[in-house]
Amino acid sequence: MSSALTASVVACPHVTPPTIPPTPPSPPRDPAAPVIGGAQLGTTGLAAPSGASAPPALSAMSWVVADLDTGAVLGACDPHLRRRPASVQKLLLAETALPKLNPNQVVEATDADLKLPPDSSAVGLLVGGHYPVSTLWYGLLLESGNDTANALARVAGGSGGVPATVAAMNAEARRLGADDTHAVTPSGLDAPDQLTSAYDLALIARADFARPDFVRYDTLLRMQWPAQPPRDPHGFQIQNENKLLVDYPGALGGKTGFTDDARHTYVGAAQRGGRRLVVTVMGAEIVPARAEKQGEMLLNWAFGLPATASVGHLVTPDEIASSRSSASAHPAGSAPAGRVRASGVRLAQAGGGAFLNSPAPKVLLALVVLALAALGVSMMWRLRRGG
Numbered sequence: 001m002s003s004a005l006t007a008s009v010v011a012c013p014h015v016t017p018p019t020i021p022p023t024p025p026s027p028p029r030d031p032a033a034p035v036i037g038g039a040q041l042g043t044t045g046l047a048a049p050s051g052a053s054a055p056p057a058l059s060a061m062s063w064v065v066a067d068l069d070t071g072a073v074l075g076a077c078d079p080h081l082r083r084r085p086a087s088v089q090k091l092l093l094a095e096t097a098l099p100k101l102n103p104n105q106v107v108e109a110t111d112a113d114l115k116l117p118p119d120s121s122a123v124g125l126l127v128g129g130h131y132p133v134s135t136l137w138y139g140l141l142l143e144s145g146n147d148t149a150n151a152l153a154r155v156a157g158g159s160g161g162v163p164a165t166v167a168a169m170n171a172e173a174r175r176l177g178a179d180d181t182h183a184v185t186p187s188g189l190d191a192p193d194q195l196t197s198a199y200d201l202a203l204i205a206r207a208d209f210a211r212p213d214f215v216r217y218d219t220l221l222r223m224q225w226p227a228q229p230p231r232d233p234h235g236f237q238i239q240n241e242n243k244l245l246v247d248y249p250g251a252l253g254g255k256t257g258f259t260d261d262a263r264h265t266y267v268g269a270a271q272r273g274g275r276r277l278v279v280t281v282m283g284a285e286i287v288p289a290r291a292e293k294q295g296e297m298l299l300n301w302a303f304g305l306p307a308t309a310s311v312g313h314l315v316t317p318d319e320i321a322s323s324r325s326s327a328s329a330h331p332a333g334s335a336p337a338g339r340v341r342a343s344g345v346r347l348a349q350a351g352g353g354a355f356l357n358s359p360a361p362k363v364l365l366a367l368v369v370l371a372l373a374a375l376g377v378s379m380m381w382r383l384r385r386g387g
Helices: 086-100 133-142 146-156 158-176 198-209 212-219 291-303 317-329 349-356 360-384
Strands: 062-067 072-077 106-108 130-132 222-225 236-239 251-259 263-272 275-284 339-342 345-348
Touching: 062 198, 062 291, 072 198, 072 291, 086 133, 086 146, 086 158, 086 198, 086 212, 086 251, 086 263, 106 133, 106 146, 130 133, 133 146, 133 212, 133 222, 133 236, 146 158, 158 198, 158 317, 198 212, 198 251, 198 263, 198 275, 212 251, 251 291, 263 291, 275 291
Parallel strands: none
Antiparallel strands: 062 072, 062 275, 106 130, 222 236, 251 263, 263 275, 339 345
């Protein structure tokens, strides 16, 4: 982690859509706060390697391209801008709940799972229907089913249900170093204070793509959804909404998203020439192309950069834990290690603590009480004698 940039901001190449629907304002970032990932990533504009060709002009408000293996950030536009995630939030749900759930566990769908806003993305769970967890993961990642997100979060949360899983998602984000992220819903449906950033999405995606089970679920092109007789005697086919998988050579997977507040969001990954890159796009319109196509344009640009190119890095959980441990051990303004100052007297922590926790203070207090009592008795005796 590093302090924020003070250099002038370089504007990102941008295509302005004919109309831009209003969206909730992004919370301002504290310029004095440390910048996770490196100083160059503190910009509200473009971060690109020195001497690199200009990245493509996009309508996206923010984006990041990074190396999944080395963690190097190859380029970024306003990477820590906090915005609504839309359905790319499901990547954080997957990272949080995949380790907790047995893929063979059968889940019965409930009314609560299907309580969704009108026109919400849903795979089509039926109340009382029975679905293996593995099937629900396919429904989540292929069809972006918000009903499957609710079901998975409910089961993963145990007795705490969906709220417990949302709390676990926020804890996982913090563990990863995704400090721009705050989850409110497991699906990514818009909610006040639900935020993430292009940088955080790259951290989350890197953790997801390290899991073979995630890759297996995320990259299937189509599957037959199981029948639920008698209401659905035959089932139906679902297809992967991530067109990168069929349109881009070397595609590894990803996730699409859209809500009115978030606009178009996208996370995708691909490999070429022994390199695996991830791209994250937020706040895009469908010009100059759909969000996944804008992601492809960024991938093409980044694959053309030298393997050593970097403007920052994706932090690791170990790096974050070490940083927080160090900050906790040496808070700002604290006394030198091993010493504390109390009432003007310097005490070694071990020695002072041993004394304060020993029986000695209690003995001294008892002696003082006895002395005062004796003094009181003496004075009363003298008063009775008139003296």
